[in-house]
Amino acid sequence: MNVFSRCLLACWGLVSLVGCQEPTQESNTRSRGFIYCGQSTPTTFNPQLTDSGLTADTLAAQLFDRLLQLDPVSHQPLPGLARSWDISGDGLVYTFHLRSGIEFQTTPWFKPTRPFNAQDVVFSFKRVIEPNHPFYQASGGRYPWFESIGFSHLIKDITMTDTNTVTFTLNRPDNAFLSNLATTYAVIYSQEYGQQLLKAGQLDQLDMKPIGTGPFYLDSYVPNNVIRLKRHWGYWRGAAPMEQVIFDIASHGTGDLAKLLSQECDVLSSPVASQLPVISDDPEFELLAQTGMNVAFLAFNNDKKSLANPKVRQAINAAINRDNLLNSVYYGTGTEAKSLLPPMSWAYNHTSQAQGYNPELARTLLKEVGIEPGVTLDLLVPLDPRPYNPSPKKTAELIQADLAAIGITLNVTIEKQDRISAISNQFDMVLTGWIADNGDPDNFLRPLLSCDAKQAGLNVANWCNLSFDNLLELASRTNQLEQRVSYYHHAQDIIDQEVPIVPLAHGVHFQVHHRSLGGLQMSPFGTRSFSSVYRSE
Template sequence: MSASTRLLLACLSLLSLIGCSEPQRDSTIRSRGFVYCGQDTPTTFNPQLIDGGLTADTLAAQIFDRLLMLDPVSHQPLPSLARSWTISDDGLEYTFKLRKGIEFQTTEWFKPTRRFNAQDVVFSFQRIINPKHPFHAVSGGRYPWFESQGFSELIAHIEMNDSHTVTFVLTRPDNAFLSNLATSYAVIHSQEYAQRLLKAGQLQQLDMKPIGTGPFYLAQYLPDDLIRLGRHWGYWQGAAPMEQVVFDISARGTGTLAKLLSKECDVLSSPVASQLPVISNSEEFELMAQTGMNVAFVALNNDKAVLQDLRVRQAINLAINRDNLLNSVYYGTGTKAKSILPPMSWAYNHASQALDYDPDQARALLAEAGYADDLILTMWVPIEPRPYNPSPRKTAELIQADLKAVGVRLIILAQESVSRLSSTSASNSDMQLTGWIADNGDPDNFLRPLLSCSAKAAGLNVANWCELSFDNLLELASRTNQLEQRVNYYHLAQDILDQQVPVIPLAHGVHFQVHHQSLGGLQLSPFGTRSFASVYRSE
């Protein structure tokens, strides 16, 4: 069933968020918008509440804006809703001058009476850091990405100096602060909309029927079926060329490649590596590639007694043949990972002494630890392809074979979900096959949310590993303004990871995206986020 047919059925069944006026034919959708395939079903439309997935990777860039954005080349923060900023000499106060005249989206459920101002900035961040805020506990009251960064402890308070000036006062200097405000999680909500929901007692609607200042607004959502975005005519950078974007999130019927070839989809995100030759041989489609700031890795659950033994963690690392993974899963498109940080990071340790493939040494370590042939482990595996891992199931099966060769039986627990926060089987498993797409170019964005003690408390540190010496190095790196010293601290932090092996880096993937040749203006970002504000159709 095509996305356009499902749109018609949605209208007839009265399940849409807003009413539909008339049936839309495929040709109408193609002339006035496009269909995007290859994503999961969101649990919320507020990226503040999650740690990744469709909402954070793609939807947030369409619905919301942030104070800052990231330059895709230099990875440095650029103005967005904030037109400029100043930093105090002690590095504790960041004052932002906000743009004027920016309009919030108008929908069937909300029509704004004022434009964006400092109240919206204060509201958006106070909800996160203030436990007494009326919206703090809404939708579960967890802000995993911010918790992993220790954001609430970092912000002393937020001051609204005037209607278009805001000051963030920090408890300590943090070199990554501006970059963090440019991530897809640091979105700005409408305070006026929130106040109206508060009076109506409909607080959760803020997260499921969002209002932002982005180029598109949420027009329709059918879980496990489709999401439709409509053009925000009042967008401050000019209305988007496309009237609508339809996300096909259905798992029914043919696969995503078949939908692309049959023109049910115009864009396919993260095609499986084995599909690339088919796509490349077609003149109808254009294949885009972006070296990603990402990593696929296996997290070893340090809360499990058997994995608290360093020899066992080292043995598992030594047993995995990464070259085989690159050939069989990535088809030569990935890069072997020696570190959580990708080689393109300015803090990457090229002198890393990380252990590599050595099955004989792996057997010896297991025998020394008392597990010659009787060790059984479980590994949680999300099966959805991601830019850092184009085929998680195949990756898991190859790791399973590698471990069997050294006497370890691995039981694979395959799951549909990619969230590390919502699966009981994930938190109870011995290992997790997972990964990370950086939200900005700062190395802190890899190391802190994945492996710090605060990230363990937040649930993002799925290795359940907490090492104070590692955390201290991250703190020192965040406080110094000397780049050479920062690099040294990050190298020392990576040395600890090489020695302790809380996680096993596997590969850094290339982000692929394919689209019909009639579409122009599509972009890729090393951070996974991309706006559709400039997408157009040439035929």
């Protein structure tokens, strides 16, 4: 299907969205936009309701803005919708001074009558933390990322001081607070749009027909086929050069590569490692690489009796040959993971005593706890590749062979998954991973392994350790960097000893695009805006 046909399909196949205009010819369509491949169908357009996927990784940066943004190099918060902020001496009160005159998107279903202001900030965050908020229960009433970091426990109140000033009052100091407001989940919605939907009794439309202040607005959506965004002419940073962005979500894997090579796609997100030689040898395409703040890991279900003894988890950890994974799955592009934190993190423990590959030790540990060869465990494996794991199926096969060598039979189930469904399926182990939302080490440790994260459903390991949580709490309160590093090192030591998860590898995020496109950005945190993308020919 060519670009022209795909755009027509976006117009004809609308379920509830309108406003698509037929392009006059294919060449005009290519000059006015680009097609992005390599992602799956989203379940929502609100990143507050997700923990990963197309909405959080890519769409949110096109549809919405946040109070703050992250510097891709220093990982420090920078002004966004908030032009500046003040922090009280006790670290409990954050006052944000907002930019004025910022326009919300105009769509066929909403036309704003006022610019962005403090009411929108209060509306967007109180929806997440207040059960009595009219939109709290809309679309399921779960906010997994916010729940995993205990956001509602942290916030005492959010108040509008005046039209362009909003204040967050915390229950305790939190060094990661500003970084968390800069993540892809902390998006700002239109309160005016919310009131319109409330009157119409259409609360779920807030998340499926979104309104933000981002560079593009949602124009049309055909599940399992296409998503089309159109340029927001009133964007406060200046209108994007490209009129539209089309997401081809019809297929994945080698099919996406074929579409790229036949120029049915302009951009391919996260090509698998085995495809890189084909792409890099073709002069029509440019291959970008970004060392990612990510990790692939194997999570044990610590609620399972068969995995309750730490020696069993230590044995499985010692049985996995990471060098083999790096060669066969990452083709030499990844690095061995000894911790959830990547080596580029300032809190990474370079003196870690984490156990490496040692199958003989693995057999000894299993014998010590009375486990004889022949035990069977179930592993859930995701269907889609991710930057931290370019081939989940191959990774599972290698782990399966490693465990067979120590007498453990591994039954592998491959299916589309999110973390909450992975827990509800009650597998013994889950192959998964994480892409950081900001540069703070808390963003790895708390959402993945804290007790709050277990309740929220992001903690696939079903592990809750109060000593570990206490170290994270102490690290979040102190202003002394050396002390924070010490707390995080001790937290990593607990992971090394208890082995609730097995870190496998840190991947490199690749993206390939046609040479005619310029202005494409990459970020260590996965998300990136298309507001500066242009076509040179």
